[in-house]
Amino acid sequence: MPKRVITLTVNGETHEVAVEPWWTLLYTVREELGLTGSKEGCGTGDCGACSMLLDGRLVTSCIVLAVEADGCQVTTIEGLAQGGQLHPVQQAFVEKGAVQCGYCIPGMVMAAYDLLRRQPDPTLEEVRLALAGNLCRCTGYTKIYEAVLAAAERMRLEGARG
Amino acid sequence: MARETLERPRFRHVGRPVDRIDATAKVTGQTVYGDDLRLPRLLHVKLVHAPVAHARIRRIGASKALAVPGVEAVLTAADLPPHRTNPDARAQVLLASDEVLFYGQPVAAVLARDPYTAAYARDLVEVEYEELPAVVDPLEAMRDDAPLARTGAIRDADRSEEQGHITVEAQQEQAQSHPSNVSSSITFRRGDVEAGFAEADAVVEGTWRSSMVHQSYIEPHVIIADYDASGELSIWSSTQAPFHVRHEVARTLGLPEARVRVTATEVGGGFGGKIYLYEPLVAALAMAVRRPVKLTMSRREDMLAATPAPQAVVQLKAGMKADGTLVALQARVIYDAGAFPGAPVLPGCLLIGGSYKCPNLDIQGFEVLTNKVSVGALRAPGAPHVAFALESAMDMLAQRLELDPLEVRLKNAVEKGDPLPSGQPYPAIGLKECLEAIARTDIWRERRRIRQHPHRGVGLAVGGWLGGLQPASATVGLNADGTINVTVGAADITGTNTSFAQIAAEELNLPLEMVSVVTGDTRTAPYAGMSAGSKTTYTVGRAVKLAAEDARQQILAIASQRLEVPAEELEMQDGVVRARGQPEKQVTFRELGRLTTGFGARYAPIVGRGAITARRQAPGFTAQVAEVEVDPDTGQVTVLRYAVAQDVGFAINPKSVEGQMQGGAAQGLGIALFEEMVYDEKGRLLNPNLLDYRLPTARDVPPIEAIIVEVPSEEGPYGARIVGEPSIVPGPAAVANAVADAVGARVFEAPLTPERVLRALGKLRD
Numbered sequence: 058m059p060k061r062v063i064t065l066t067v068n069g070e071t072h073e074v075a076v077e078p079w080w081t082l083l084y085t086v087r088e089e090l091g092l093t094g095s096k097e098g099c100g101t102g103d104c105g106a107c108s109m110l111l112d113g114r115l116v117t118s119c120i121v122l123a124v125e126a127d128g129c130q131v132t133t134i135e136g137l138a139q140g141g142q143l144h145p146v147q148q149a150f151v152e153k154g155a156v157q158c159g160y161c162i163p164g165m166v167m168a169a170y171d172l173l174r175r176q177p178d179p180t181l182e183e184v185r186l187a188l189a190g191n192l193c194r195c196t197g198y199t200k201i202y203e204a205v206l207a208a209a210e211r212m213r214l215e216g217a218r219g
Numbered sequence: 220m221a222r223e224t225l226e227r228p229r230f231r232h233v234g235r236p237v238d239r240i241d242a243t244a245k246v247t248g249q250t251v252y253g254d255d256l257r258l259p260r261l262l263h264v265k266l267v268h269a270p271v272a273h274a275r276i277r278r279i280g281a282s283k284a285l286a287v288p289g290v291e292a293v294l295t296a297a298d299l300p301p302h303r304t305n306p307d308a309r310a311q312v313l314l315a316s317d318e319v320l321f322y323g324q325p326v327a328a329v330l331a332r333d334p335y336t337a338a339y340a341r342d343l344v345e346v347e348y349e350e351l352p353a354v355v356d357p358l359e360a361m362r363d364d365a366p367l368a369r370t371g372a373i374r375d376a377d378r379s380e381e382q383g384h385i386t387v388e389a390q391q392e393q394a395q396s397h398p399s400n401v402s403s404s405i406t407f408r409r410g411d412v413e414a415g416f417a418e419a420d421a422v423v424e425g426t427w428r429s430s431m432v433h434q435s436y437i438e439p440h441v442i443i444a445d446y447d448a449s450g451e452l453s454i455w456s457s458t459q460a461p462f463h464v465r466h467e468v469a470r471t472l473g474l475p476e477a478r479v480r481v482t483a484t485e486v487g488g489g490f491g492g493k494i495y496l497y498e499p500l501v502a503a504l505a506m507a508v509r510r511p512v513k514l515t516m517s518r519r520e521d522m523l524a525a526t527p528a529p530q531a532v533v534q535l536k537a538g539m540k541a542d543g544t545l546v547a548l549q550a551r552v553i554y555d556a557g558a559f560p561g562a563p564v565l566p567g568c569l570l571i572g573g574s575y576k577c578p579n580l581d582i583q584g585f586e587v588l589t590n591k592v593s594v595g596a597l598r599a600p601g602a603p604h605v606a607f608a609l610e611s612a613m614d615m616l617a618q619r620l621e622l623d624p625l626e627v628r629l630k631n632a633v634e635k636g637d638p639l640p641s642g643q644p645y646p647a648i649g650l651k652e653c654l655e656a657i658a659r660t661d662i663w664r665e666r667r668r669i670r671q672h673p674h675r676g677v678g679l680a681v682g683g684w685l686g687g688l689q690p691a692s693a694t695v696g697l698n699a700d701g702t703i704n705v706t707v708g709a710a711d712i713t714g715t716n717t718s719f720a721q722i723a724a725e726e727l728n729l730p731l732e733m734v735s736v737v738t739g740d741t742r743t744a745p746y747a748g749m750s751a752g753s754k755t756t757y758t759v760g761r762a763v764k765l766a767a768e769d770a771r772q773q774i775l776a777i778a779s780q781r782l783e784v785p786a787e788e789l790e791m792q793d794g795v796v797r798a799r800g801q802p803e804k805q806v807t808f809r810e811l812g813r814l815t816t817g818f819g820a821r822y823a824p825i826v827g828r829g830a831i832t833a834r835r836q837a838p839g840f841t842a843q844v845a846e847v848e849v850d851p852d853t854g855q856v857t858v859l860r861y862a863v864a865q866d867v868g869f870a871i872n873p874k875s876v877e878g879q880m881q882g883g884a885a886q887g888l889g890i891a892l893f894e895e896m897v898y899d900e901k902g903r904l905l906n907p908n909l910l911d912y913r914l915p916t917a918r919d920v921p922p923i924e925a926i927i928v929e930v931p932s933e934e935g936p937y938g939a940r941i942v943g944e945p946s947i948v949p950g951p952a953a954v955a956n957a958v959a960d961a962v963g964a965r966v967f968e969a970p971l972t973p974e975r976v977l978r979a980l981g982k983l984r985d
């Protein structure tokens with residue numbers, strides 16, 4: 058079967074990529090576009106390490122085929138910091154000590170970013186629910202909750218960015 | 220977050236919360252993990268995992284796999300370069316050649332241009348097996364008429380992983396003469412246990428079972444190896460133990476250690492599960508094909524064929540006097556090692572008899588072989604299993620004698636000078652201080668009110684870990700611009716490099732930004748032991764401190780010559796050395812940097828050296844309390860609040876220390892409530908994925924209160940002691956005690972699944 062050429066706009070940059078029909082979006086972004094920030098923790102949609110935004114929706118990119126994303130807008134962890142400045146969610150993760158091994162963190166940050174776009178003033182319970190699809194084995198989540206709540210507060214004060 | 224601290228000197232950096240130096244790279248996705256590395260001509264490996272638990276390999280047919288375009292090679296044990304094999308050491312059986320010992324054991328390797336092709340071709344490799352009887356349950360395996368898990372007795376067990384985590388003087392007895400699945404056993408006795416039970420006013424007993432659990436680091440194992448034309452072997456591995464990998468790979472493949480370079484790539488979680496395993500195999504594959512080779516395990520492969528933590532059965536009988544004095548403990552501790560020896564029998568036995576003062580002990584430990592994947596370390600290996608039994612029994616005794624469970628623990632808690640079952644005395648430890656800290660938490664103080672709720676309760680448990688010991692070294696160098704480089708050989712798995720920056724900045728009185736810390740590879744870095752056994756800060760931290768002190772002396776000596784002021788009259792601050800009382804006499808680190816590195820420089824470079832060996836342990840204890848709610852209809856347990864108090868000696872970076880305590884506690888909750896590798900009667904793993912193997916999620920884990928307790932250790936830097944491991948230990952017992960408190964039913968098997976809780980409530984019948 059010949060490869061198929063698809064168009065992906067990733068973090069604002071448009072690429073034409075020749076993909077095999079069985080390649081996942083995660084594999085394509087990592088291997089063909091060299092954006093290795095998104096991680097594979099399970100490959101079955103269960104851990105959230107590969108989370109990205111696909112046309113504005115949070116997806117686990119390990120179970121999205123690249124061909125399904127043809128023509129779509131993709132935002133990955135590499136697209137969050139602007140002009141060398143961390144996004145408030147990223148900044149809060151650093152400051153609150155929410156990062157340990159870091160393997161879950163790209164997906165976790167994307168999920169938190171997605172939550173705060175939809176709900177700028179979440180309760181602790183809403184944060185826990187929104188992150189329930191993102192496994193972290195290191196932190197016990199506590200400092201992640203603190204980081205997301207702190208980021209929400211900062212973003213509200215700064216008048217919503219992102 | 221609270222901190223219970225003794226009076227201590229004020230420091231500029233150590234003891235203060237700082238951001239991890241690697242955090243920014245991690246939140247932006249820039250950190251390079253093993254699977255992110257790219258090498259030219261790289262081949263991808265997929266292993267053929269045996270679909271049977273015990274069998275003889277009759278034939279391996281590779282022709283269909285080899286016919287797939289993009290497949291470069293299919294290799295079996297016979298195709299590997301000559302190497303040392305030890306049938307008793309898992310990592311030295313590179314591929315099963317004759318006898319398959321567990322479901323998932325690799326029997327062949329497919330090498331292809333990309334991982335999809337390798338995985339596709341892997342399924343086309345034809346292997347004929349002659350099935351042999353498999354033994355799956357450890358108690359059945361101990362019976363005289365049980366089938367043997369393997370042909371041939373154990374002669375040369377590899378216990379290095381256990382010794383990296385816990386270093387004590389006590390020997391396990393190797394297997395007996397007649398063939399048996401018991402591969403080692405150990406006994407500790409003290410006093411007269413029968414006399415102890417005779418004087419007890421209450422005696423309780425039970426059998427506690429803990430399931431096999433997986434470390435479940437989010438990054439599965441990844442290893443790259445490259446063997447170049449000059450005979451240099453390079454390995455990149457997400458290992459916690461680069462020097463150990465080097466040693467084992469060199470030994471297995473017959474190479475000098477000097478020609479093996481191991482780079483520990485950023486470890487995406489290890490928890491004891493990433494010491495060493497497939498490095499010798501991947502290196503052998505690279506040597507066979509003379510191309511770089513990468514093995515990235517999928518989640519399923521990692522769950523089938525890495526080294527999870529053992530299942531255990533603990534039979535315990537405990538006796539106490541009416542005043543709460545513990546007088547007798549009798550235990551039979553059985554760990555299922557899986558297909559190769561290496562189960563944590565020794566630490567389990569030491570901790571079940573070494574957490575409380577007890578005059579009469581009779582402790583027996585057994586390591587049993589079965590046809591399941593062989594086990595490895597998981598954070599305080601073996602300890603949660605015995606704490607589950609011991610801490611449940613302590614609550615049962617307190618209840619029978621109508622005593623307060625916290626008071627009973629305080630009364631019997633081990634202190635400095637008390638002996639372990641091996642006789643070795645404890646150094647200064649903080650178990651009592653942890654209990655006192657828990658007594659002050661809201662959860663504990665509100666327990667009577669909480670209990671008014673029909674299905675809520677509060678449970679307490681303690682646990683500890685003794686810690687590993689290994690030598691360590693470090694260097695501290697002054698750069699031409701006056702900044703400082705610290706070089707260590709220890710993989711940074713818990714924020715240790717940040718702590719090392721704090722230590723060097725403290726000793727040189729510098730802003731933190733002037734110090735950078737790097738973990739070198741095994742060819743460039745000074746030696747360090749494995750980052751396991753909670754010993755990295757305790758040992759490497761001391762070496763960094765010494766190296767910084769050494770650099771400081773060298774800096775002062777040169778400054779003294781330049782300024783013509785005796786070194787004792789100099790002080791240093793923020794990169795400037797000054798004569799005390801004569802501020803005009805000063806020289807900066809930047810000038811000193813040039814004077815020691817420039818063309819025609821006057822002085823030799825400044826390289827501080829620190830090398831230590833650690834011979835005394837600094838055990839860490841923790842007390843934890845859980846508030847739970849039990850749904851009486853479904854049996855579901857919800858943790859509402861949780862607090863952990865842990866003695867860390869001195870928290871060099873309290874932010875990281877709290878994170879370690881919370882992370883370990885959450886893993887303890889996973890073992891308590893959800894995690895279980897389920898094998899069928901033929902030894903097949905039924906849930907090798909993260910949907911059916913349930914990890915604790917954000918919905919399951921409430922914010923965890925972390926209370927840092929600081930009872931200084933005798934040898935650690937600034938009094939620091941082990942931190943990483945203890946926090947995982949009490950979880951299952953704390954939850955079981957809370958469930959018993961909530962609904963009056965005691966569960967003896969972890970995880971406390973809804974089914975087991977309903978059974979304990981008498982609401983389920985077989």
Ligand code: FES
Pocket residue numbers: 096097098099100101102103104105106107108117118119120
């Ligand atoms: S890697 Fe996609 S959800 Fe785990």
Ligand code: FES
Pocket residue numbers: 155156157158159160161162192193194195196437487488
């Ligand atoms: S920081 Fe390691 S998995 Fe989340």
